[in-house]
Structures are given as structure tokens and as C-alpha cells.
Amino acid sequence: MKQVAEQAGVSISTVSHVVNKSPDARIGDEARSRVEAAVQELGYRPNPIAKNLVKGRSNLIGLVSDSIASTPFAGQIVHGAQDEAWKRGFVLLIANTEGNAEVEAQAITMMRGYNVRGILYSTWNHRGTRLPAGLADVDRVLVNCFAEGEPAPAVVPDELGGGLEAARMLLAAGHRRLAFINTTSPSPAREGRLAGLRAALREVGAAESDLLVLDARPEQEGGYAAAEEVVRWGATGVFCHNDRVAMGLYDALRERGMRIPEEVSIVGFDNQEVIAGHLRPPLSTVALPHYELGVRGIRALLGLEPVPPTGVLTVPCPPVPRDSVAPPGSASPRAAA
Amino acid sequence: MKQVAEQAGVSISTVSHVVNKSPDARIGDEARSRVEAAVQELGYRPNPIAKNLVKGRSNLIGLVSDSIASTPFAGQIVHGAQDEAWKRGFVLLIANTEGNAEVEAQAITMMRGYNVRGILYSTWNHRGTRLPAGLADVDRVLVNCFAEGEPAPAVVPDELGGGLEAARMLLAAGHRRLAFINTTSPSPAREGRLAGLRAALREVGAAESDLLVLDARPEQEGGYAAAEEVVRWGATGVFCHNDRVAMGLYDALRERGMRIPEEVSIVGFDNQEVIAGHLRPPLSTVALPHYELGVRGIRALLGLEPVPPTGVLTVPCPPVPRDSVAPPGSASPRAAA
Numbered sequence: 001m002k003q004v005a006e007q008a009g010v011s012i013s014t015v016s017h018v019v020n021k022s023p024d025a026r027i028g029d030e031a032r033s034r035v036e037a038a039v040q041e042l043g044y045r046p047n048p049i050a051k052n053l054v055k056g057r058s059n060l061i062g063l064v065s066d067s068i069a070s071t072p073f074a075g076q077i078v079h080g081a082q083d084e085a086w087k088r089g090f091v092l093l094i095a096n097t098e099g100n101a102e103v104e105a106q107a108i109t110m111m112r113g114y115n116v117r118g119i120l121y122s123t124w125n126h127r128g129t130r131l132p133a134g135l136a137d138v139d140r141v142l143v144n145c146f147a148e149g150e151p152a153p154a155v156v157p158d159e160l161g162g163g164l165e166a167a168r169m170l171l172a173a174g175h176r177r178l179a180f181i182n183t184t185s186p187s188p189a190r191e192g193r194l195a196g197l198r199a200a201l202r203e204v205g206a207a208e209s210d211l212l213v214l215d216a217r218p219e220q221e222g223g224y225a226a227a228e229e230v231v232r233w234g235a236t237g238v239f240c241h242n243d244r245v246a247m248g249l250y251d252a253l254r255e256r257g258m259r260i261p262e263e264v265s266i267v268g269f270d271n272q273e274v275i276a277g278h279l280r281p282p283l284s285t286v287a288l289p290h291y292e293l294g295v296r297g298i299r300a301l302l303g304l305e306p307v308p309p310t311g312v313l314t315v316p317c318p319p320v321p322r323d324s325v326a327p328p329g330s331a332s333p334r335a336a337a
Numbered sequence: 338m339k340q341v342a343e344q345a346g347v348s349i350s351t352v353s354h355v356v357n358k359s360p361d362a363r364i365g366d367e368a369r370s371r372v373e374a375a376v377q378e379l380g381y382r383p384n385p386i387a388k389n390l391v392k393g394r395s396n397l398i399g400l401v402s403d404s405i406a407s408t409p410f411a412g413q414i415v416h417g418a419q420d421e422a423w424k425r426g427f428v429l430l431i432a433n434t435e436g437n438a439e440v441e442a443q444a445i446t447m448m449r450g451y452n453v454r455g456i457l458y459s460t461w462n463h464r465g466t467r468l469p470a471g472l473a474d475v476d477r478v479l480v481n482c483f484a485e486g487e488p489a490p491a492v493v494p495d496e497l498g499g500g501l502e503a504a505r506m507l508l509a510a511g512h513r514r515l516a517f518i519n520t521t522s523p524s525p526a527r528e529g530r531l532a533g534l535r536a537a538l539r540e541v542g543a544a545e546s547d548l549l550v551l552d553a554r555p556e557q558e559g560g561y562a563a564a565e566e567v568v569r570w571g572a573t574g575v576f577c578h579n580d581r582v583a584m585g586l587y588d589a590l591r592e593r594g595m596r597i598p599e600e601v602s603i604v605g606f607d608n609q610e611v612i613a614g615h616l617r618p619p620l621s622t623v624a625l626p627h628y629e630l631g632v633r634g635i636r637a638l639l640g641l642e643p644v645p646p647t648g649v650l651t652v653p654c655p656p657v658p659r660d661s662v663a664p665p666g667s668a669s670p671r672a673a674a
Contacts, residue, residue: 068416072409072611079405082433086440091447094431096419103423110428220615244611251617254591274409274581274611278557280588 004044008034019044061090061301062111062119064104064132068096072273073290074124077143080294081120088302090117108134118301121145122293126156126188143297144290146312153307155296155315159189162286162317163196166239166267169284169319171204174327175237175265178211179230181249183218183241190241193269197239216245223248231256236264236328243268243276246283246324261326271320281323289315341381345371356381398427398638399448399456401441401469405433409610410627411461414480417631418457425639427454445471455638458482459630463493463525480634481627483649490644492633492652496526499623499654500533503576503604506621506656508541511664512574512602515548516567518586520555520578527578530606534576553582560585568593573601573665580605580613583620583661599668603661606654618660626652 001019005012010031017025018035027035038044063081068074082092093116095107111119118139123129128148131140135152142154170178180197183190194213201208212233216222223245230238230249240246246268253264260266260281268276268285276283292315299305300313307313338356342349347368354362355372364372375381400418405411419429430453432444448456455476460466465485468477472489479491507515517534520527531550538545549570553559560582567575567586577583583605590601597603597618605613608624629652636642637650644650 068405068412068419072412075405075409075412078431079433079435082405086443091444092431094415094429096416098416106423107428224617244615248615272611274609278581278585280561 001044003042004035004038007038007042010035015039058115058117059090060093060111060114060116061085061298062108062114062116063092063094064107064111064119064121065094065096065124066099066104066122067124068094073288074122076290077122077294077297080291081143081298082294084295084298088298088304090298090302104132105134108132112138120294120297120301122297126159128188139301141297141301141307143293151311153300154312155293155300155307156188156312157288157293158314158316159192160196160199161314162269162288163193163239164200165196165317165319166193166269166286167197167200168203169267169321169325170237170239170265171200171206173237173265173325176206176210177234177236177328178206179233179235179238180211180213181216181223181226181230181238181240181245182213183222183245184215185218189269193239193241216241218242219244220248220251223250224252227252227256230264231258237267237325238264239267240269242270243272243283243285244270246285247275247279250279259331261324262331265325265328267325269317276320277322279324284322284324285320286317287320289317338381340379341372341375344375344379347372352376395452395454396427397430397448397451397453398422398635399445399451399453400429400431401444401448401456401458402431402433402461403436403441403459404461405431410625411459413627414459414631414634417628418480418635419631421632421635425635425641427635427639441469442471445469449475457631457634457638459634463496465525476638478634478638478644480630488648490637491649492630492637492644493525493649494625494630495651495653496529497533497536498651499606499625500530500576501537502533502654502656503530503606503623504534504537505540506604506658506662507574507576507602508537508543510574510602510662513543513547514571514573514665515543516570516572516575517548517550518553518560518563518567518575518577518582519550520559520582521552522555526606530576530578553578555579556581557585557588560587561589564589564593567601568595574604574662575601576604577606579607580609580620580622581607583622584612584616587616596668598661598663602663602665605661608657613657614659616661621659621661622657623654624657626654 001012001015005015015035017027018032065074085092093111097104120141120143122143123145126144129145131147131150131152142152146154146156214226214229216226218241223240227249246266258264268283271285271287276285296315300307338349338352342352352372354364355369402411422429430448434441457478457480459480460482463481466482468484468487468489479489483491483493551563553563555578560577564586583603595601605620605622608622613620613622633652637644
């Protein structure tokens with residue numbers, strides 16, 4: 001800036017007014033032209049570090065993620081957060097901790113050192129967590145997790161609503177003999193989706209005695225292993241804890257020569273991109289709103305979105321109907337024979 | 338720092354020496370204790386922005402990615418880059434452009450404004466690209482892509498070597514009647530994997546006339562649709578352009594009552610986490626080394642890894658043998674009947 005001022009023959013503050021387009025400054029047209037020419041010639045770029053240091057603020061927002069790579073989900077949170085941050089003139093400073101507490105503490109210290117506007121703290125799976133010490137006295141929003149014990153604003157998926165939507169797809173097609181292959185891991189997803197399923201049964205007055213609930217490993221292998229009990233139970237509609245479980249169930253039912261959806265209708269959860277739409281038949285499922293969680297997290301941090309008094313904002317999990325649900329007993333006589 | 342100096346009754350430069358642990362400074366034990374007590378009491382944190390501004394450098398490295406969310410792959414590049422950057426005392430400033438040229442230009446300007454040590458420019462799929470204007474005069478390394486026209490250091494997967502490894506798995510089991518379901522999209526992956534397959538045929542003196550090469554959409558639907566021609570050709574071993582294609586081929590062969598690997602052996606590519614190890618049988622494949630690309634990109638940027646005179650460093654794609662390859666004709670007589 002000093003060089004620009006010297007070359008243009010003006011003061012440094014004049015350069016600053018021109019470069020920063022200060023609305024109140026009275027700069028003559030000629031001086032302005034000389035500054036602009038010098039800026040061009042010297043390739044001067046305003047330095048946001050210096051600017052932030054002077055103004056005591058930055059256009060950075062920190063995003064601490066416990067896993068950016070292990071699942072496609074964390075990437076969607078980053079994507080949504082970044083789109084919304086850019087829209088508001090902010091840039092994300094991202095740190096991936098892979099759950100390492102030391103890396104996490106360092107990342108938060110570093111972000112605070114860069115004077116971030118605030119910090120989003122996100123986890124790849126929806127869960128309760130302890131608020132890291134470094135986030136106690138800074139603007140922060142938890143994304144896909146919530147603070148246990150202490151209050152902190154949080155944005156999480158509506159697991160109960162998602163379970164309700166999943167079950168409604170089966171019930172609306174007429175299924176009453178149902179199985180739910182849930183996960184073995186205690187989590188808001190496990191409890192919430194089951195509660196949603198039960199609420200859906202109550203909506204239509206269906207008997208809980210016609211529901212089989214199983215716990216299985218939340219991967220293809222879990223769905224495959226659960227098939228035997230599901231078939232023995234005579235379920236015509238199966239809600240799977242996630243799309244990977246549904247994929248394993250598809251394999252097991254096909255090995256038994258059973259057709260989907262004619263003999264068994266199946267609904268998944270997650271809407272996992274590389275799987276759900278590409279099974280045969282394409283899987284009806286419920287989407288986890290990770291992109292939206294990132295967007296809402298930024299909005300809550302910037303005060304653009306009110307967080308309810310509970311401190312927790314829930315984001316809907318929308319149904320994604322495809323071709324794995326049909327009315328019960330829709331197998332043709334030839335196939336059933 | 339001024340407040341710390343006042344409270345401790347020392348000069349600002351003494352505070353600086355103590356805080357920065359300057360090796361050459363001679364500070365009395367008593368003054369040092371007073372400074373440390375004041376730092377503690379006032380909760381002083383050194384400000385890296387101010388420090389960088391003074392020293393004219395930062396501990397930031399920029400990472401521009403064209404897609405962090407659309408595939409699980411970009412996340413692995415970020416993960417590898419971040420692990421290596423942290424190890425070297427650097428932090429990643431990540432921008433996700435989703436291929437938007439304006440966002441990309443803004444991101445690069447912003448990163449340069451923050452005085453980054455250098456910039457990694459990465460793409461989710463391996464391809465040639467034009468070097469963005471903002472990267473012309475800054476330390477930069479391309480990751481998973483290479484500059485067309487102008488020279489720039491690049492780190493990319495060894496597609497040819499990967500194709501060689503994939504084909505060797507089938508050839509080593511004794512297969513000679515082969516099919517390759519390649520992709521329809523022209524790319525280094527398409528050309529490289531085919532060249533590797535041909536090199537593998539030459540290694541064992543196999544005839545090219547026993548190889549069927551098909552182009553298909555690089556998703557499950559492409560593999561499913563290709564099955565008919567593969568079966569008509571009588572291939573006993575099939576190399577698929579990626580794991581998603583292999584998954585579609587599995588579905589189509591099973592519908593025909595054919596068994597994998599007893600009747601048809603299959604090899605994929607990518608080692609896509611949510612699919613490859615969870616098919617029935619688990620898929621033998623070749624891994625795309627995205628994590629390693631991120632690590633090597635940082636190392637090349639920091640001058641810790643020599644980049645060959647071609648400007649392009651290739652990273653091996655290692656084979657991941659599982660259970661989808663067996664010798665031809667290993668179906669039991671009962672099953673064949």
C-alpha cells in the first residue's frame with residue numbers, strides 16, 4: 001500500500017479509501033485514477049489478514065469435523081455449510097480430527113487464533129457429545145450432534161419424523177405384518193426411528209403385535225443375517241435401519257428366490273448416493289439431510305435462523321419413494337407357484 | 338502483549354522472547370516468571386495472524402477441491418492432505434468449488450490473501466485440466482489431475498499399473514477368455530486401465546482375440562446392461578471399470594442363475610468402501626490411492642518429495658484380493674447341471 005501511495009503521489013489513507021471504496025471519502029477523480037493505475041501496475045492486492053487485524057474480525061468460520069472421509073455424509077455437511085457461508089461472505093476453515101482429542105483441541109485453538117466469526121462442530125453420526133473446552137466461550141453451533149449436560153445450540157436430523165415417513169410408505173401400501181431391522185448401536189437414530197415407526201402404527205390403528213423388531217449390524221452383513229427371522233415372521237413389509245442393511249436383505253431374499261417388492265416390500269434410510277437408487281429394484285428410502293444440516297448450522301451461527309428454546313433445531317428427513325414398495329400379495333400367480 | 342508487558346513490568350520485546358521461546362534471548366529467571374504469570378492471569382494467546390503478518394508467512398496451505406461431497410473420494414484426498422499437513426505444522430484452508438469457475442477464482446484470491454504457503458488443486462476424478470490463472474505464480478501442486486499445455490507438478494494415480502494388477506488377478510487364476518467392461522467417458526482411467534490390461538495379456542502371452550472390450554455407463558446400470566454380451570462372449574473372467582459396474586454385473590448374473598466366482602470371476606476397481614467388501618461374494622478389486630494422493634501432494638508442495646522431470650508423480654493402485662476370483666471351471670458338477 002505504501003508503494004502504491006508513493007507511485008500515485010498520494011497519502012496511504014487515500015489509497016486505503018480508494019481500494020476499500022469508502023463511501024464517505026472525498027477523493028478527486030484524478031487522484032483516484034492515479035491510485036487505480038498504480039494498483040494495476042504494481043499488482044497490489046488488499047491483505048485480508050492485515051484488514052482483519054485492524055478491524056478485529058475475520059471473514060472466516062471454523063468447521064471442526066470428526067470425520068470427513070469415512071463416510072459420504074460428512075462431505076455433505078461441509079458442502080452445505082460452505083455454500084451458505086460463501087453466500088454470506090464467509091469462508092470455511094476446515095479441520096478434520098478423526099476423533100483425536102488432541103488434534104481437536106489444537107484445531108480449535110488455531111481457529112480462535114485466526115479470530116473466526118464462530119465454529120461449527122460436527123460429527124458424522126448423530127449423537128450426544130461433550131462440548132470441547134475450547135468452545136465454551138466462543139460462538140458455536142453443533143451440527144449432527146448435541147451437547148450432553150451443558151446447553152449449546154445444535155442442528156440435528158429429525159430421526160423420529162424420518163422413522164414415521166419410512167413406516168408410512170409401507171403402511172400406505174397396505175402392509176400390516178412388518179419387521180424393523182434396527183441397529184445394535186444405541187443412538188438417537190436407533191431410538192428415534194423406532195419411535196417414529198410406532199407412531200405410524202398408532203396413526204393407522206395397527207397392532208404392535210404384528211411388528212417384529214430385530215437388532216443387526218448396520219451394514220450389508222447385518223441385513224443379510226436378519227433375513228431368516230424376517231422370512232420366518234412372515235413380514236410383507238420391512239423397514240431397514242439404513243440402505244446398507246437393505247442391500248444385504250435384498251441379497252438374502254434373492255438367494256431364497258423371493259421377489260422385491262412383489263413378495264416383500266422394503267424401505268431403507270439414509271438415501272446413500274452410491275447404493276439406494278442403484279439397487280434392483282431401486283430402493284424407497286428416507287434421506288438424511290446432511291447438506292441442509294450444514295446450511296442451517298451456518299445460518300444459526302450467524303443469527304439468521306432462530307434456534308428454539310430447547311437449543312436443538314431438528315431438520316426433516318424427507319421420504320424418497322422409488323420401486324421397492326408394492327401392495328402385499330401383489331406377486332403374480334405364476335411367480336408365487 | 339502490551340498488557341502482559343505492563344503487568345509484568347518488562348518490555349514488549351521481553352514478553353515476545355518468553356512467549357516465543359527465543360533460543361538466543363537472555364532473560365532473567367525472575368522476569369520470565371513474571372511474564373509467565375501475567376500470560377496466565379490475562380489469558381494471553383499469541384495471535385498467529387499478527388505473527389504471520391510480521392514474518393510475511395503463514396502456517397496455512399490452501400486446498401481447492403472441485404467436489405468434496407459428490408463422491409467419497411474427495412474426502413480421502415482431504416484426509417490424507419490434512420494428516421500430512423498437520424504432521425508438518427501446517428493447517429488446511431479448504432474450499433469446495435463444485436466446479437464453479439467464479440467460486441474457484443475467489444477461493445484462490447482469498448487463499449493468497451491469507452498468504453498461504455502454497456495451494457493444492459484437486460479434482461474428484463483423474464483428468465487433465467487448465468491451470469487456473471490465480472495459480473500461475475504461486476507454489477502449487479495438482480492432485481488427481483494434471484495441467485494440459487503448461488507444466489505444473491502433479492500427483493496422480495497410476496491407472497496403467499492398476500489395470501495391470503486387476504488383469505493379473507484374473508490371469509493368475511488361469512482365466513484366458515476375458516471381458517473388460519470399460520467406461521464410455523474418455524479419461525486417463527479409461528485409456529490407462531485398458532493399456533494395463535493389454536500389458537498383462539502380453540506378460541502371459543495371451544491372445545488379444547480372446548478379449549472383449551465393451552463401453553458402459555460407469556454405474557451399476559452399465560454393468561447390468563453389459564451382462565448379456567459378456568455371457569454371450571463366454572467370458573470366464575470379467576474386469577469392470579469400477580466397483581459400481583461390478584455390482585450391477587453381479588445382479589445381472591444372479592438373475593441368470595450364474596454363480597460368482599465358480600462360473601464367472603469378477604474384478605472391480607476403486608475399492609469403494611460402502612460396496613466392494615460388502616458384495617456377495619466380497620469383490621476382489623484395485624484401490625484408488627486417494628488418501629496417498631493427498632499425502633504426496635502436501636509432501637511435493639513442501640519440497641519433501643522430488644517430483645520427476647515429467648512433472649507428474651504417479652502413485653500405485655494396490656490390488657485388494659477378496660473372494661470374487663476362482664480358477665475357471667471350478668463350478669461343482671451339481672451346480673453346473
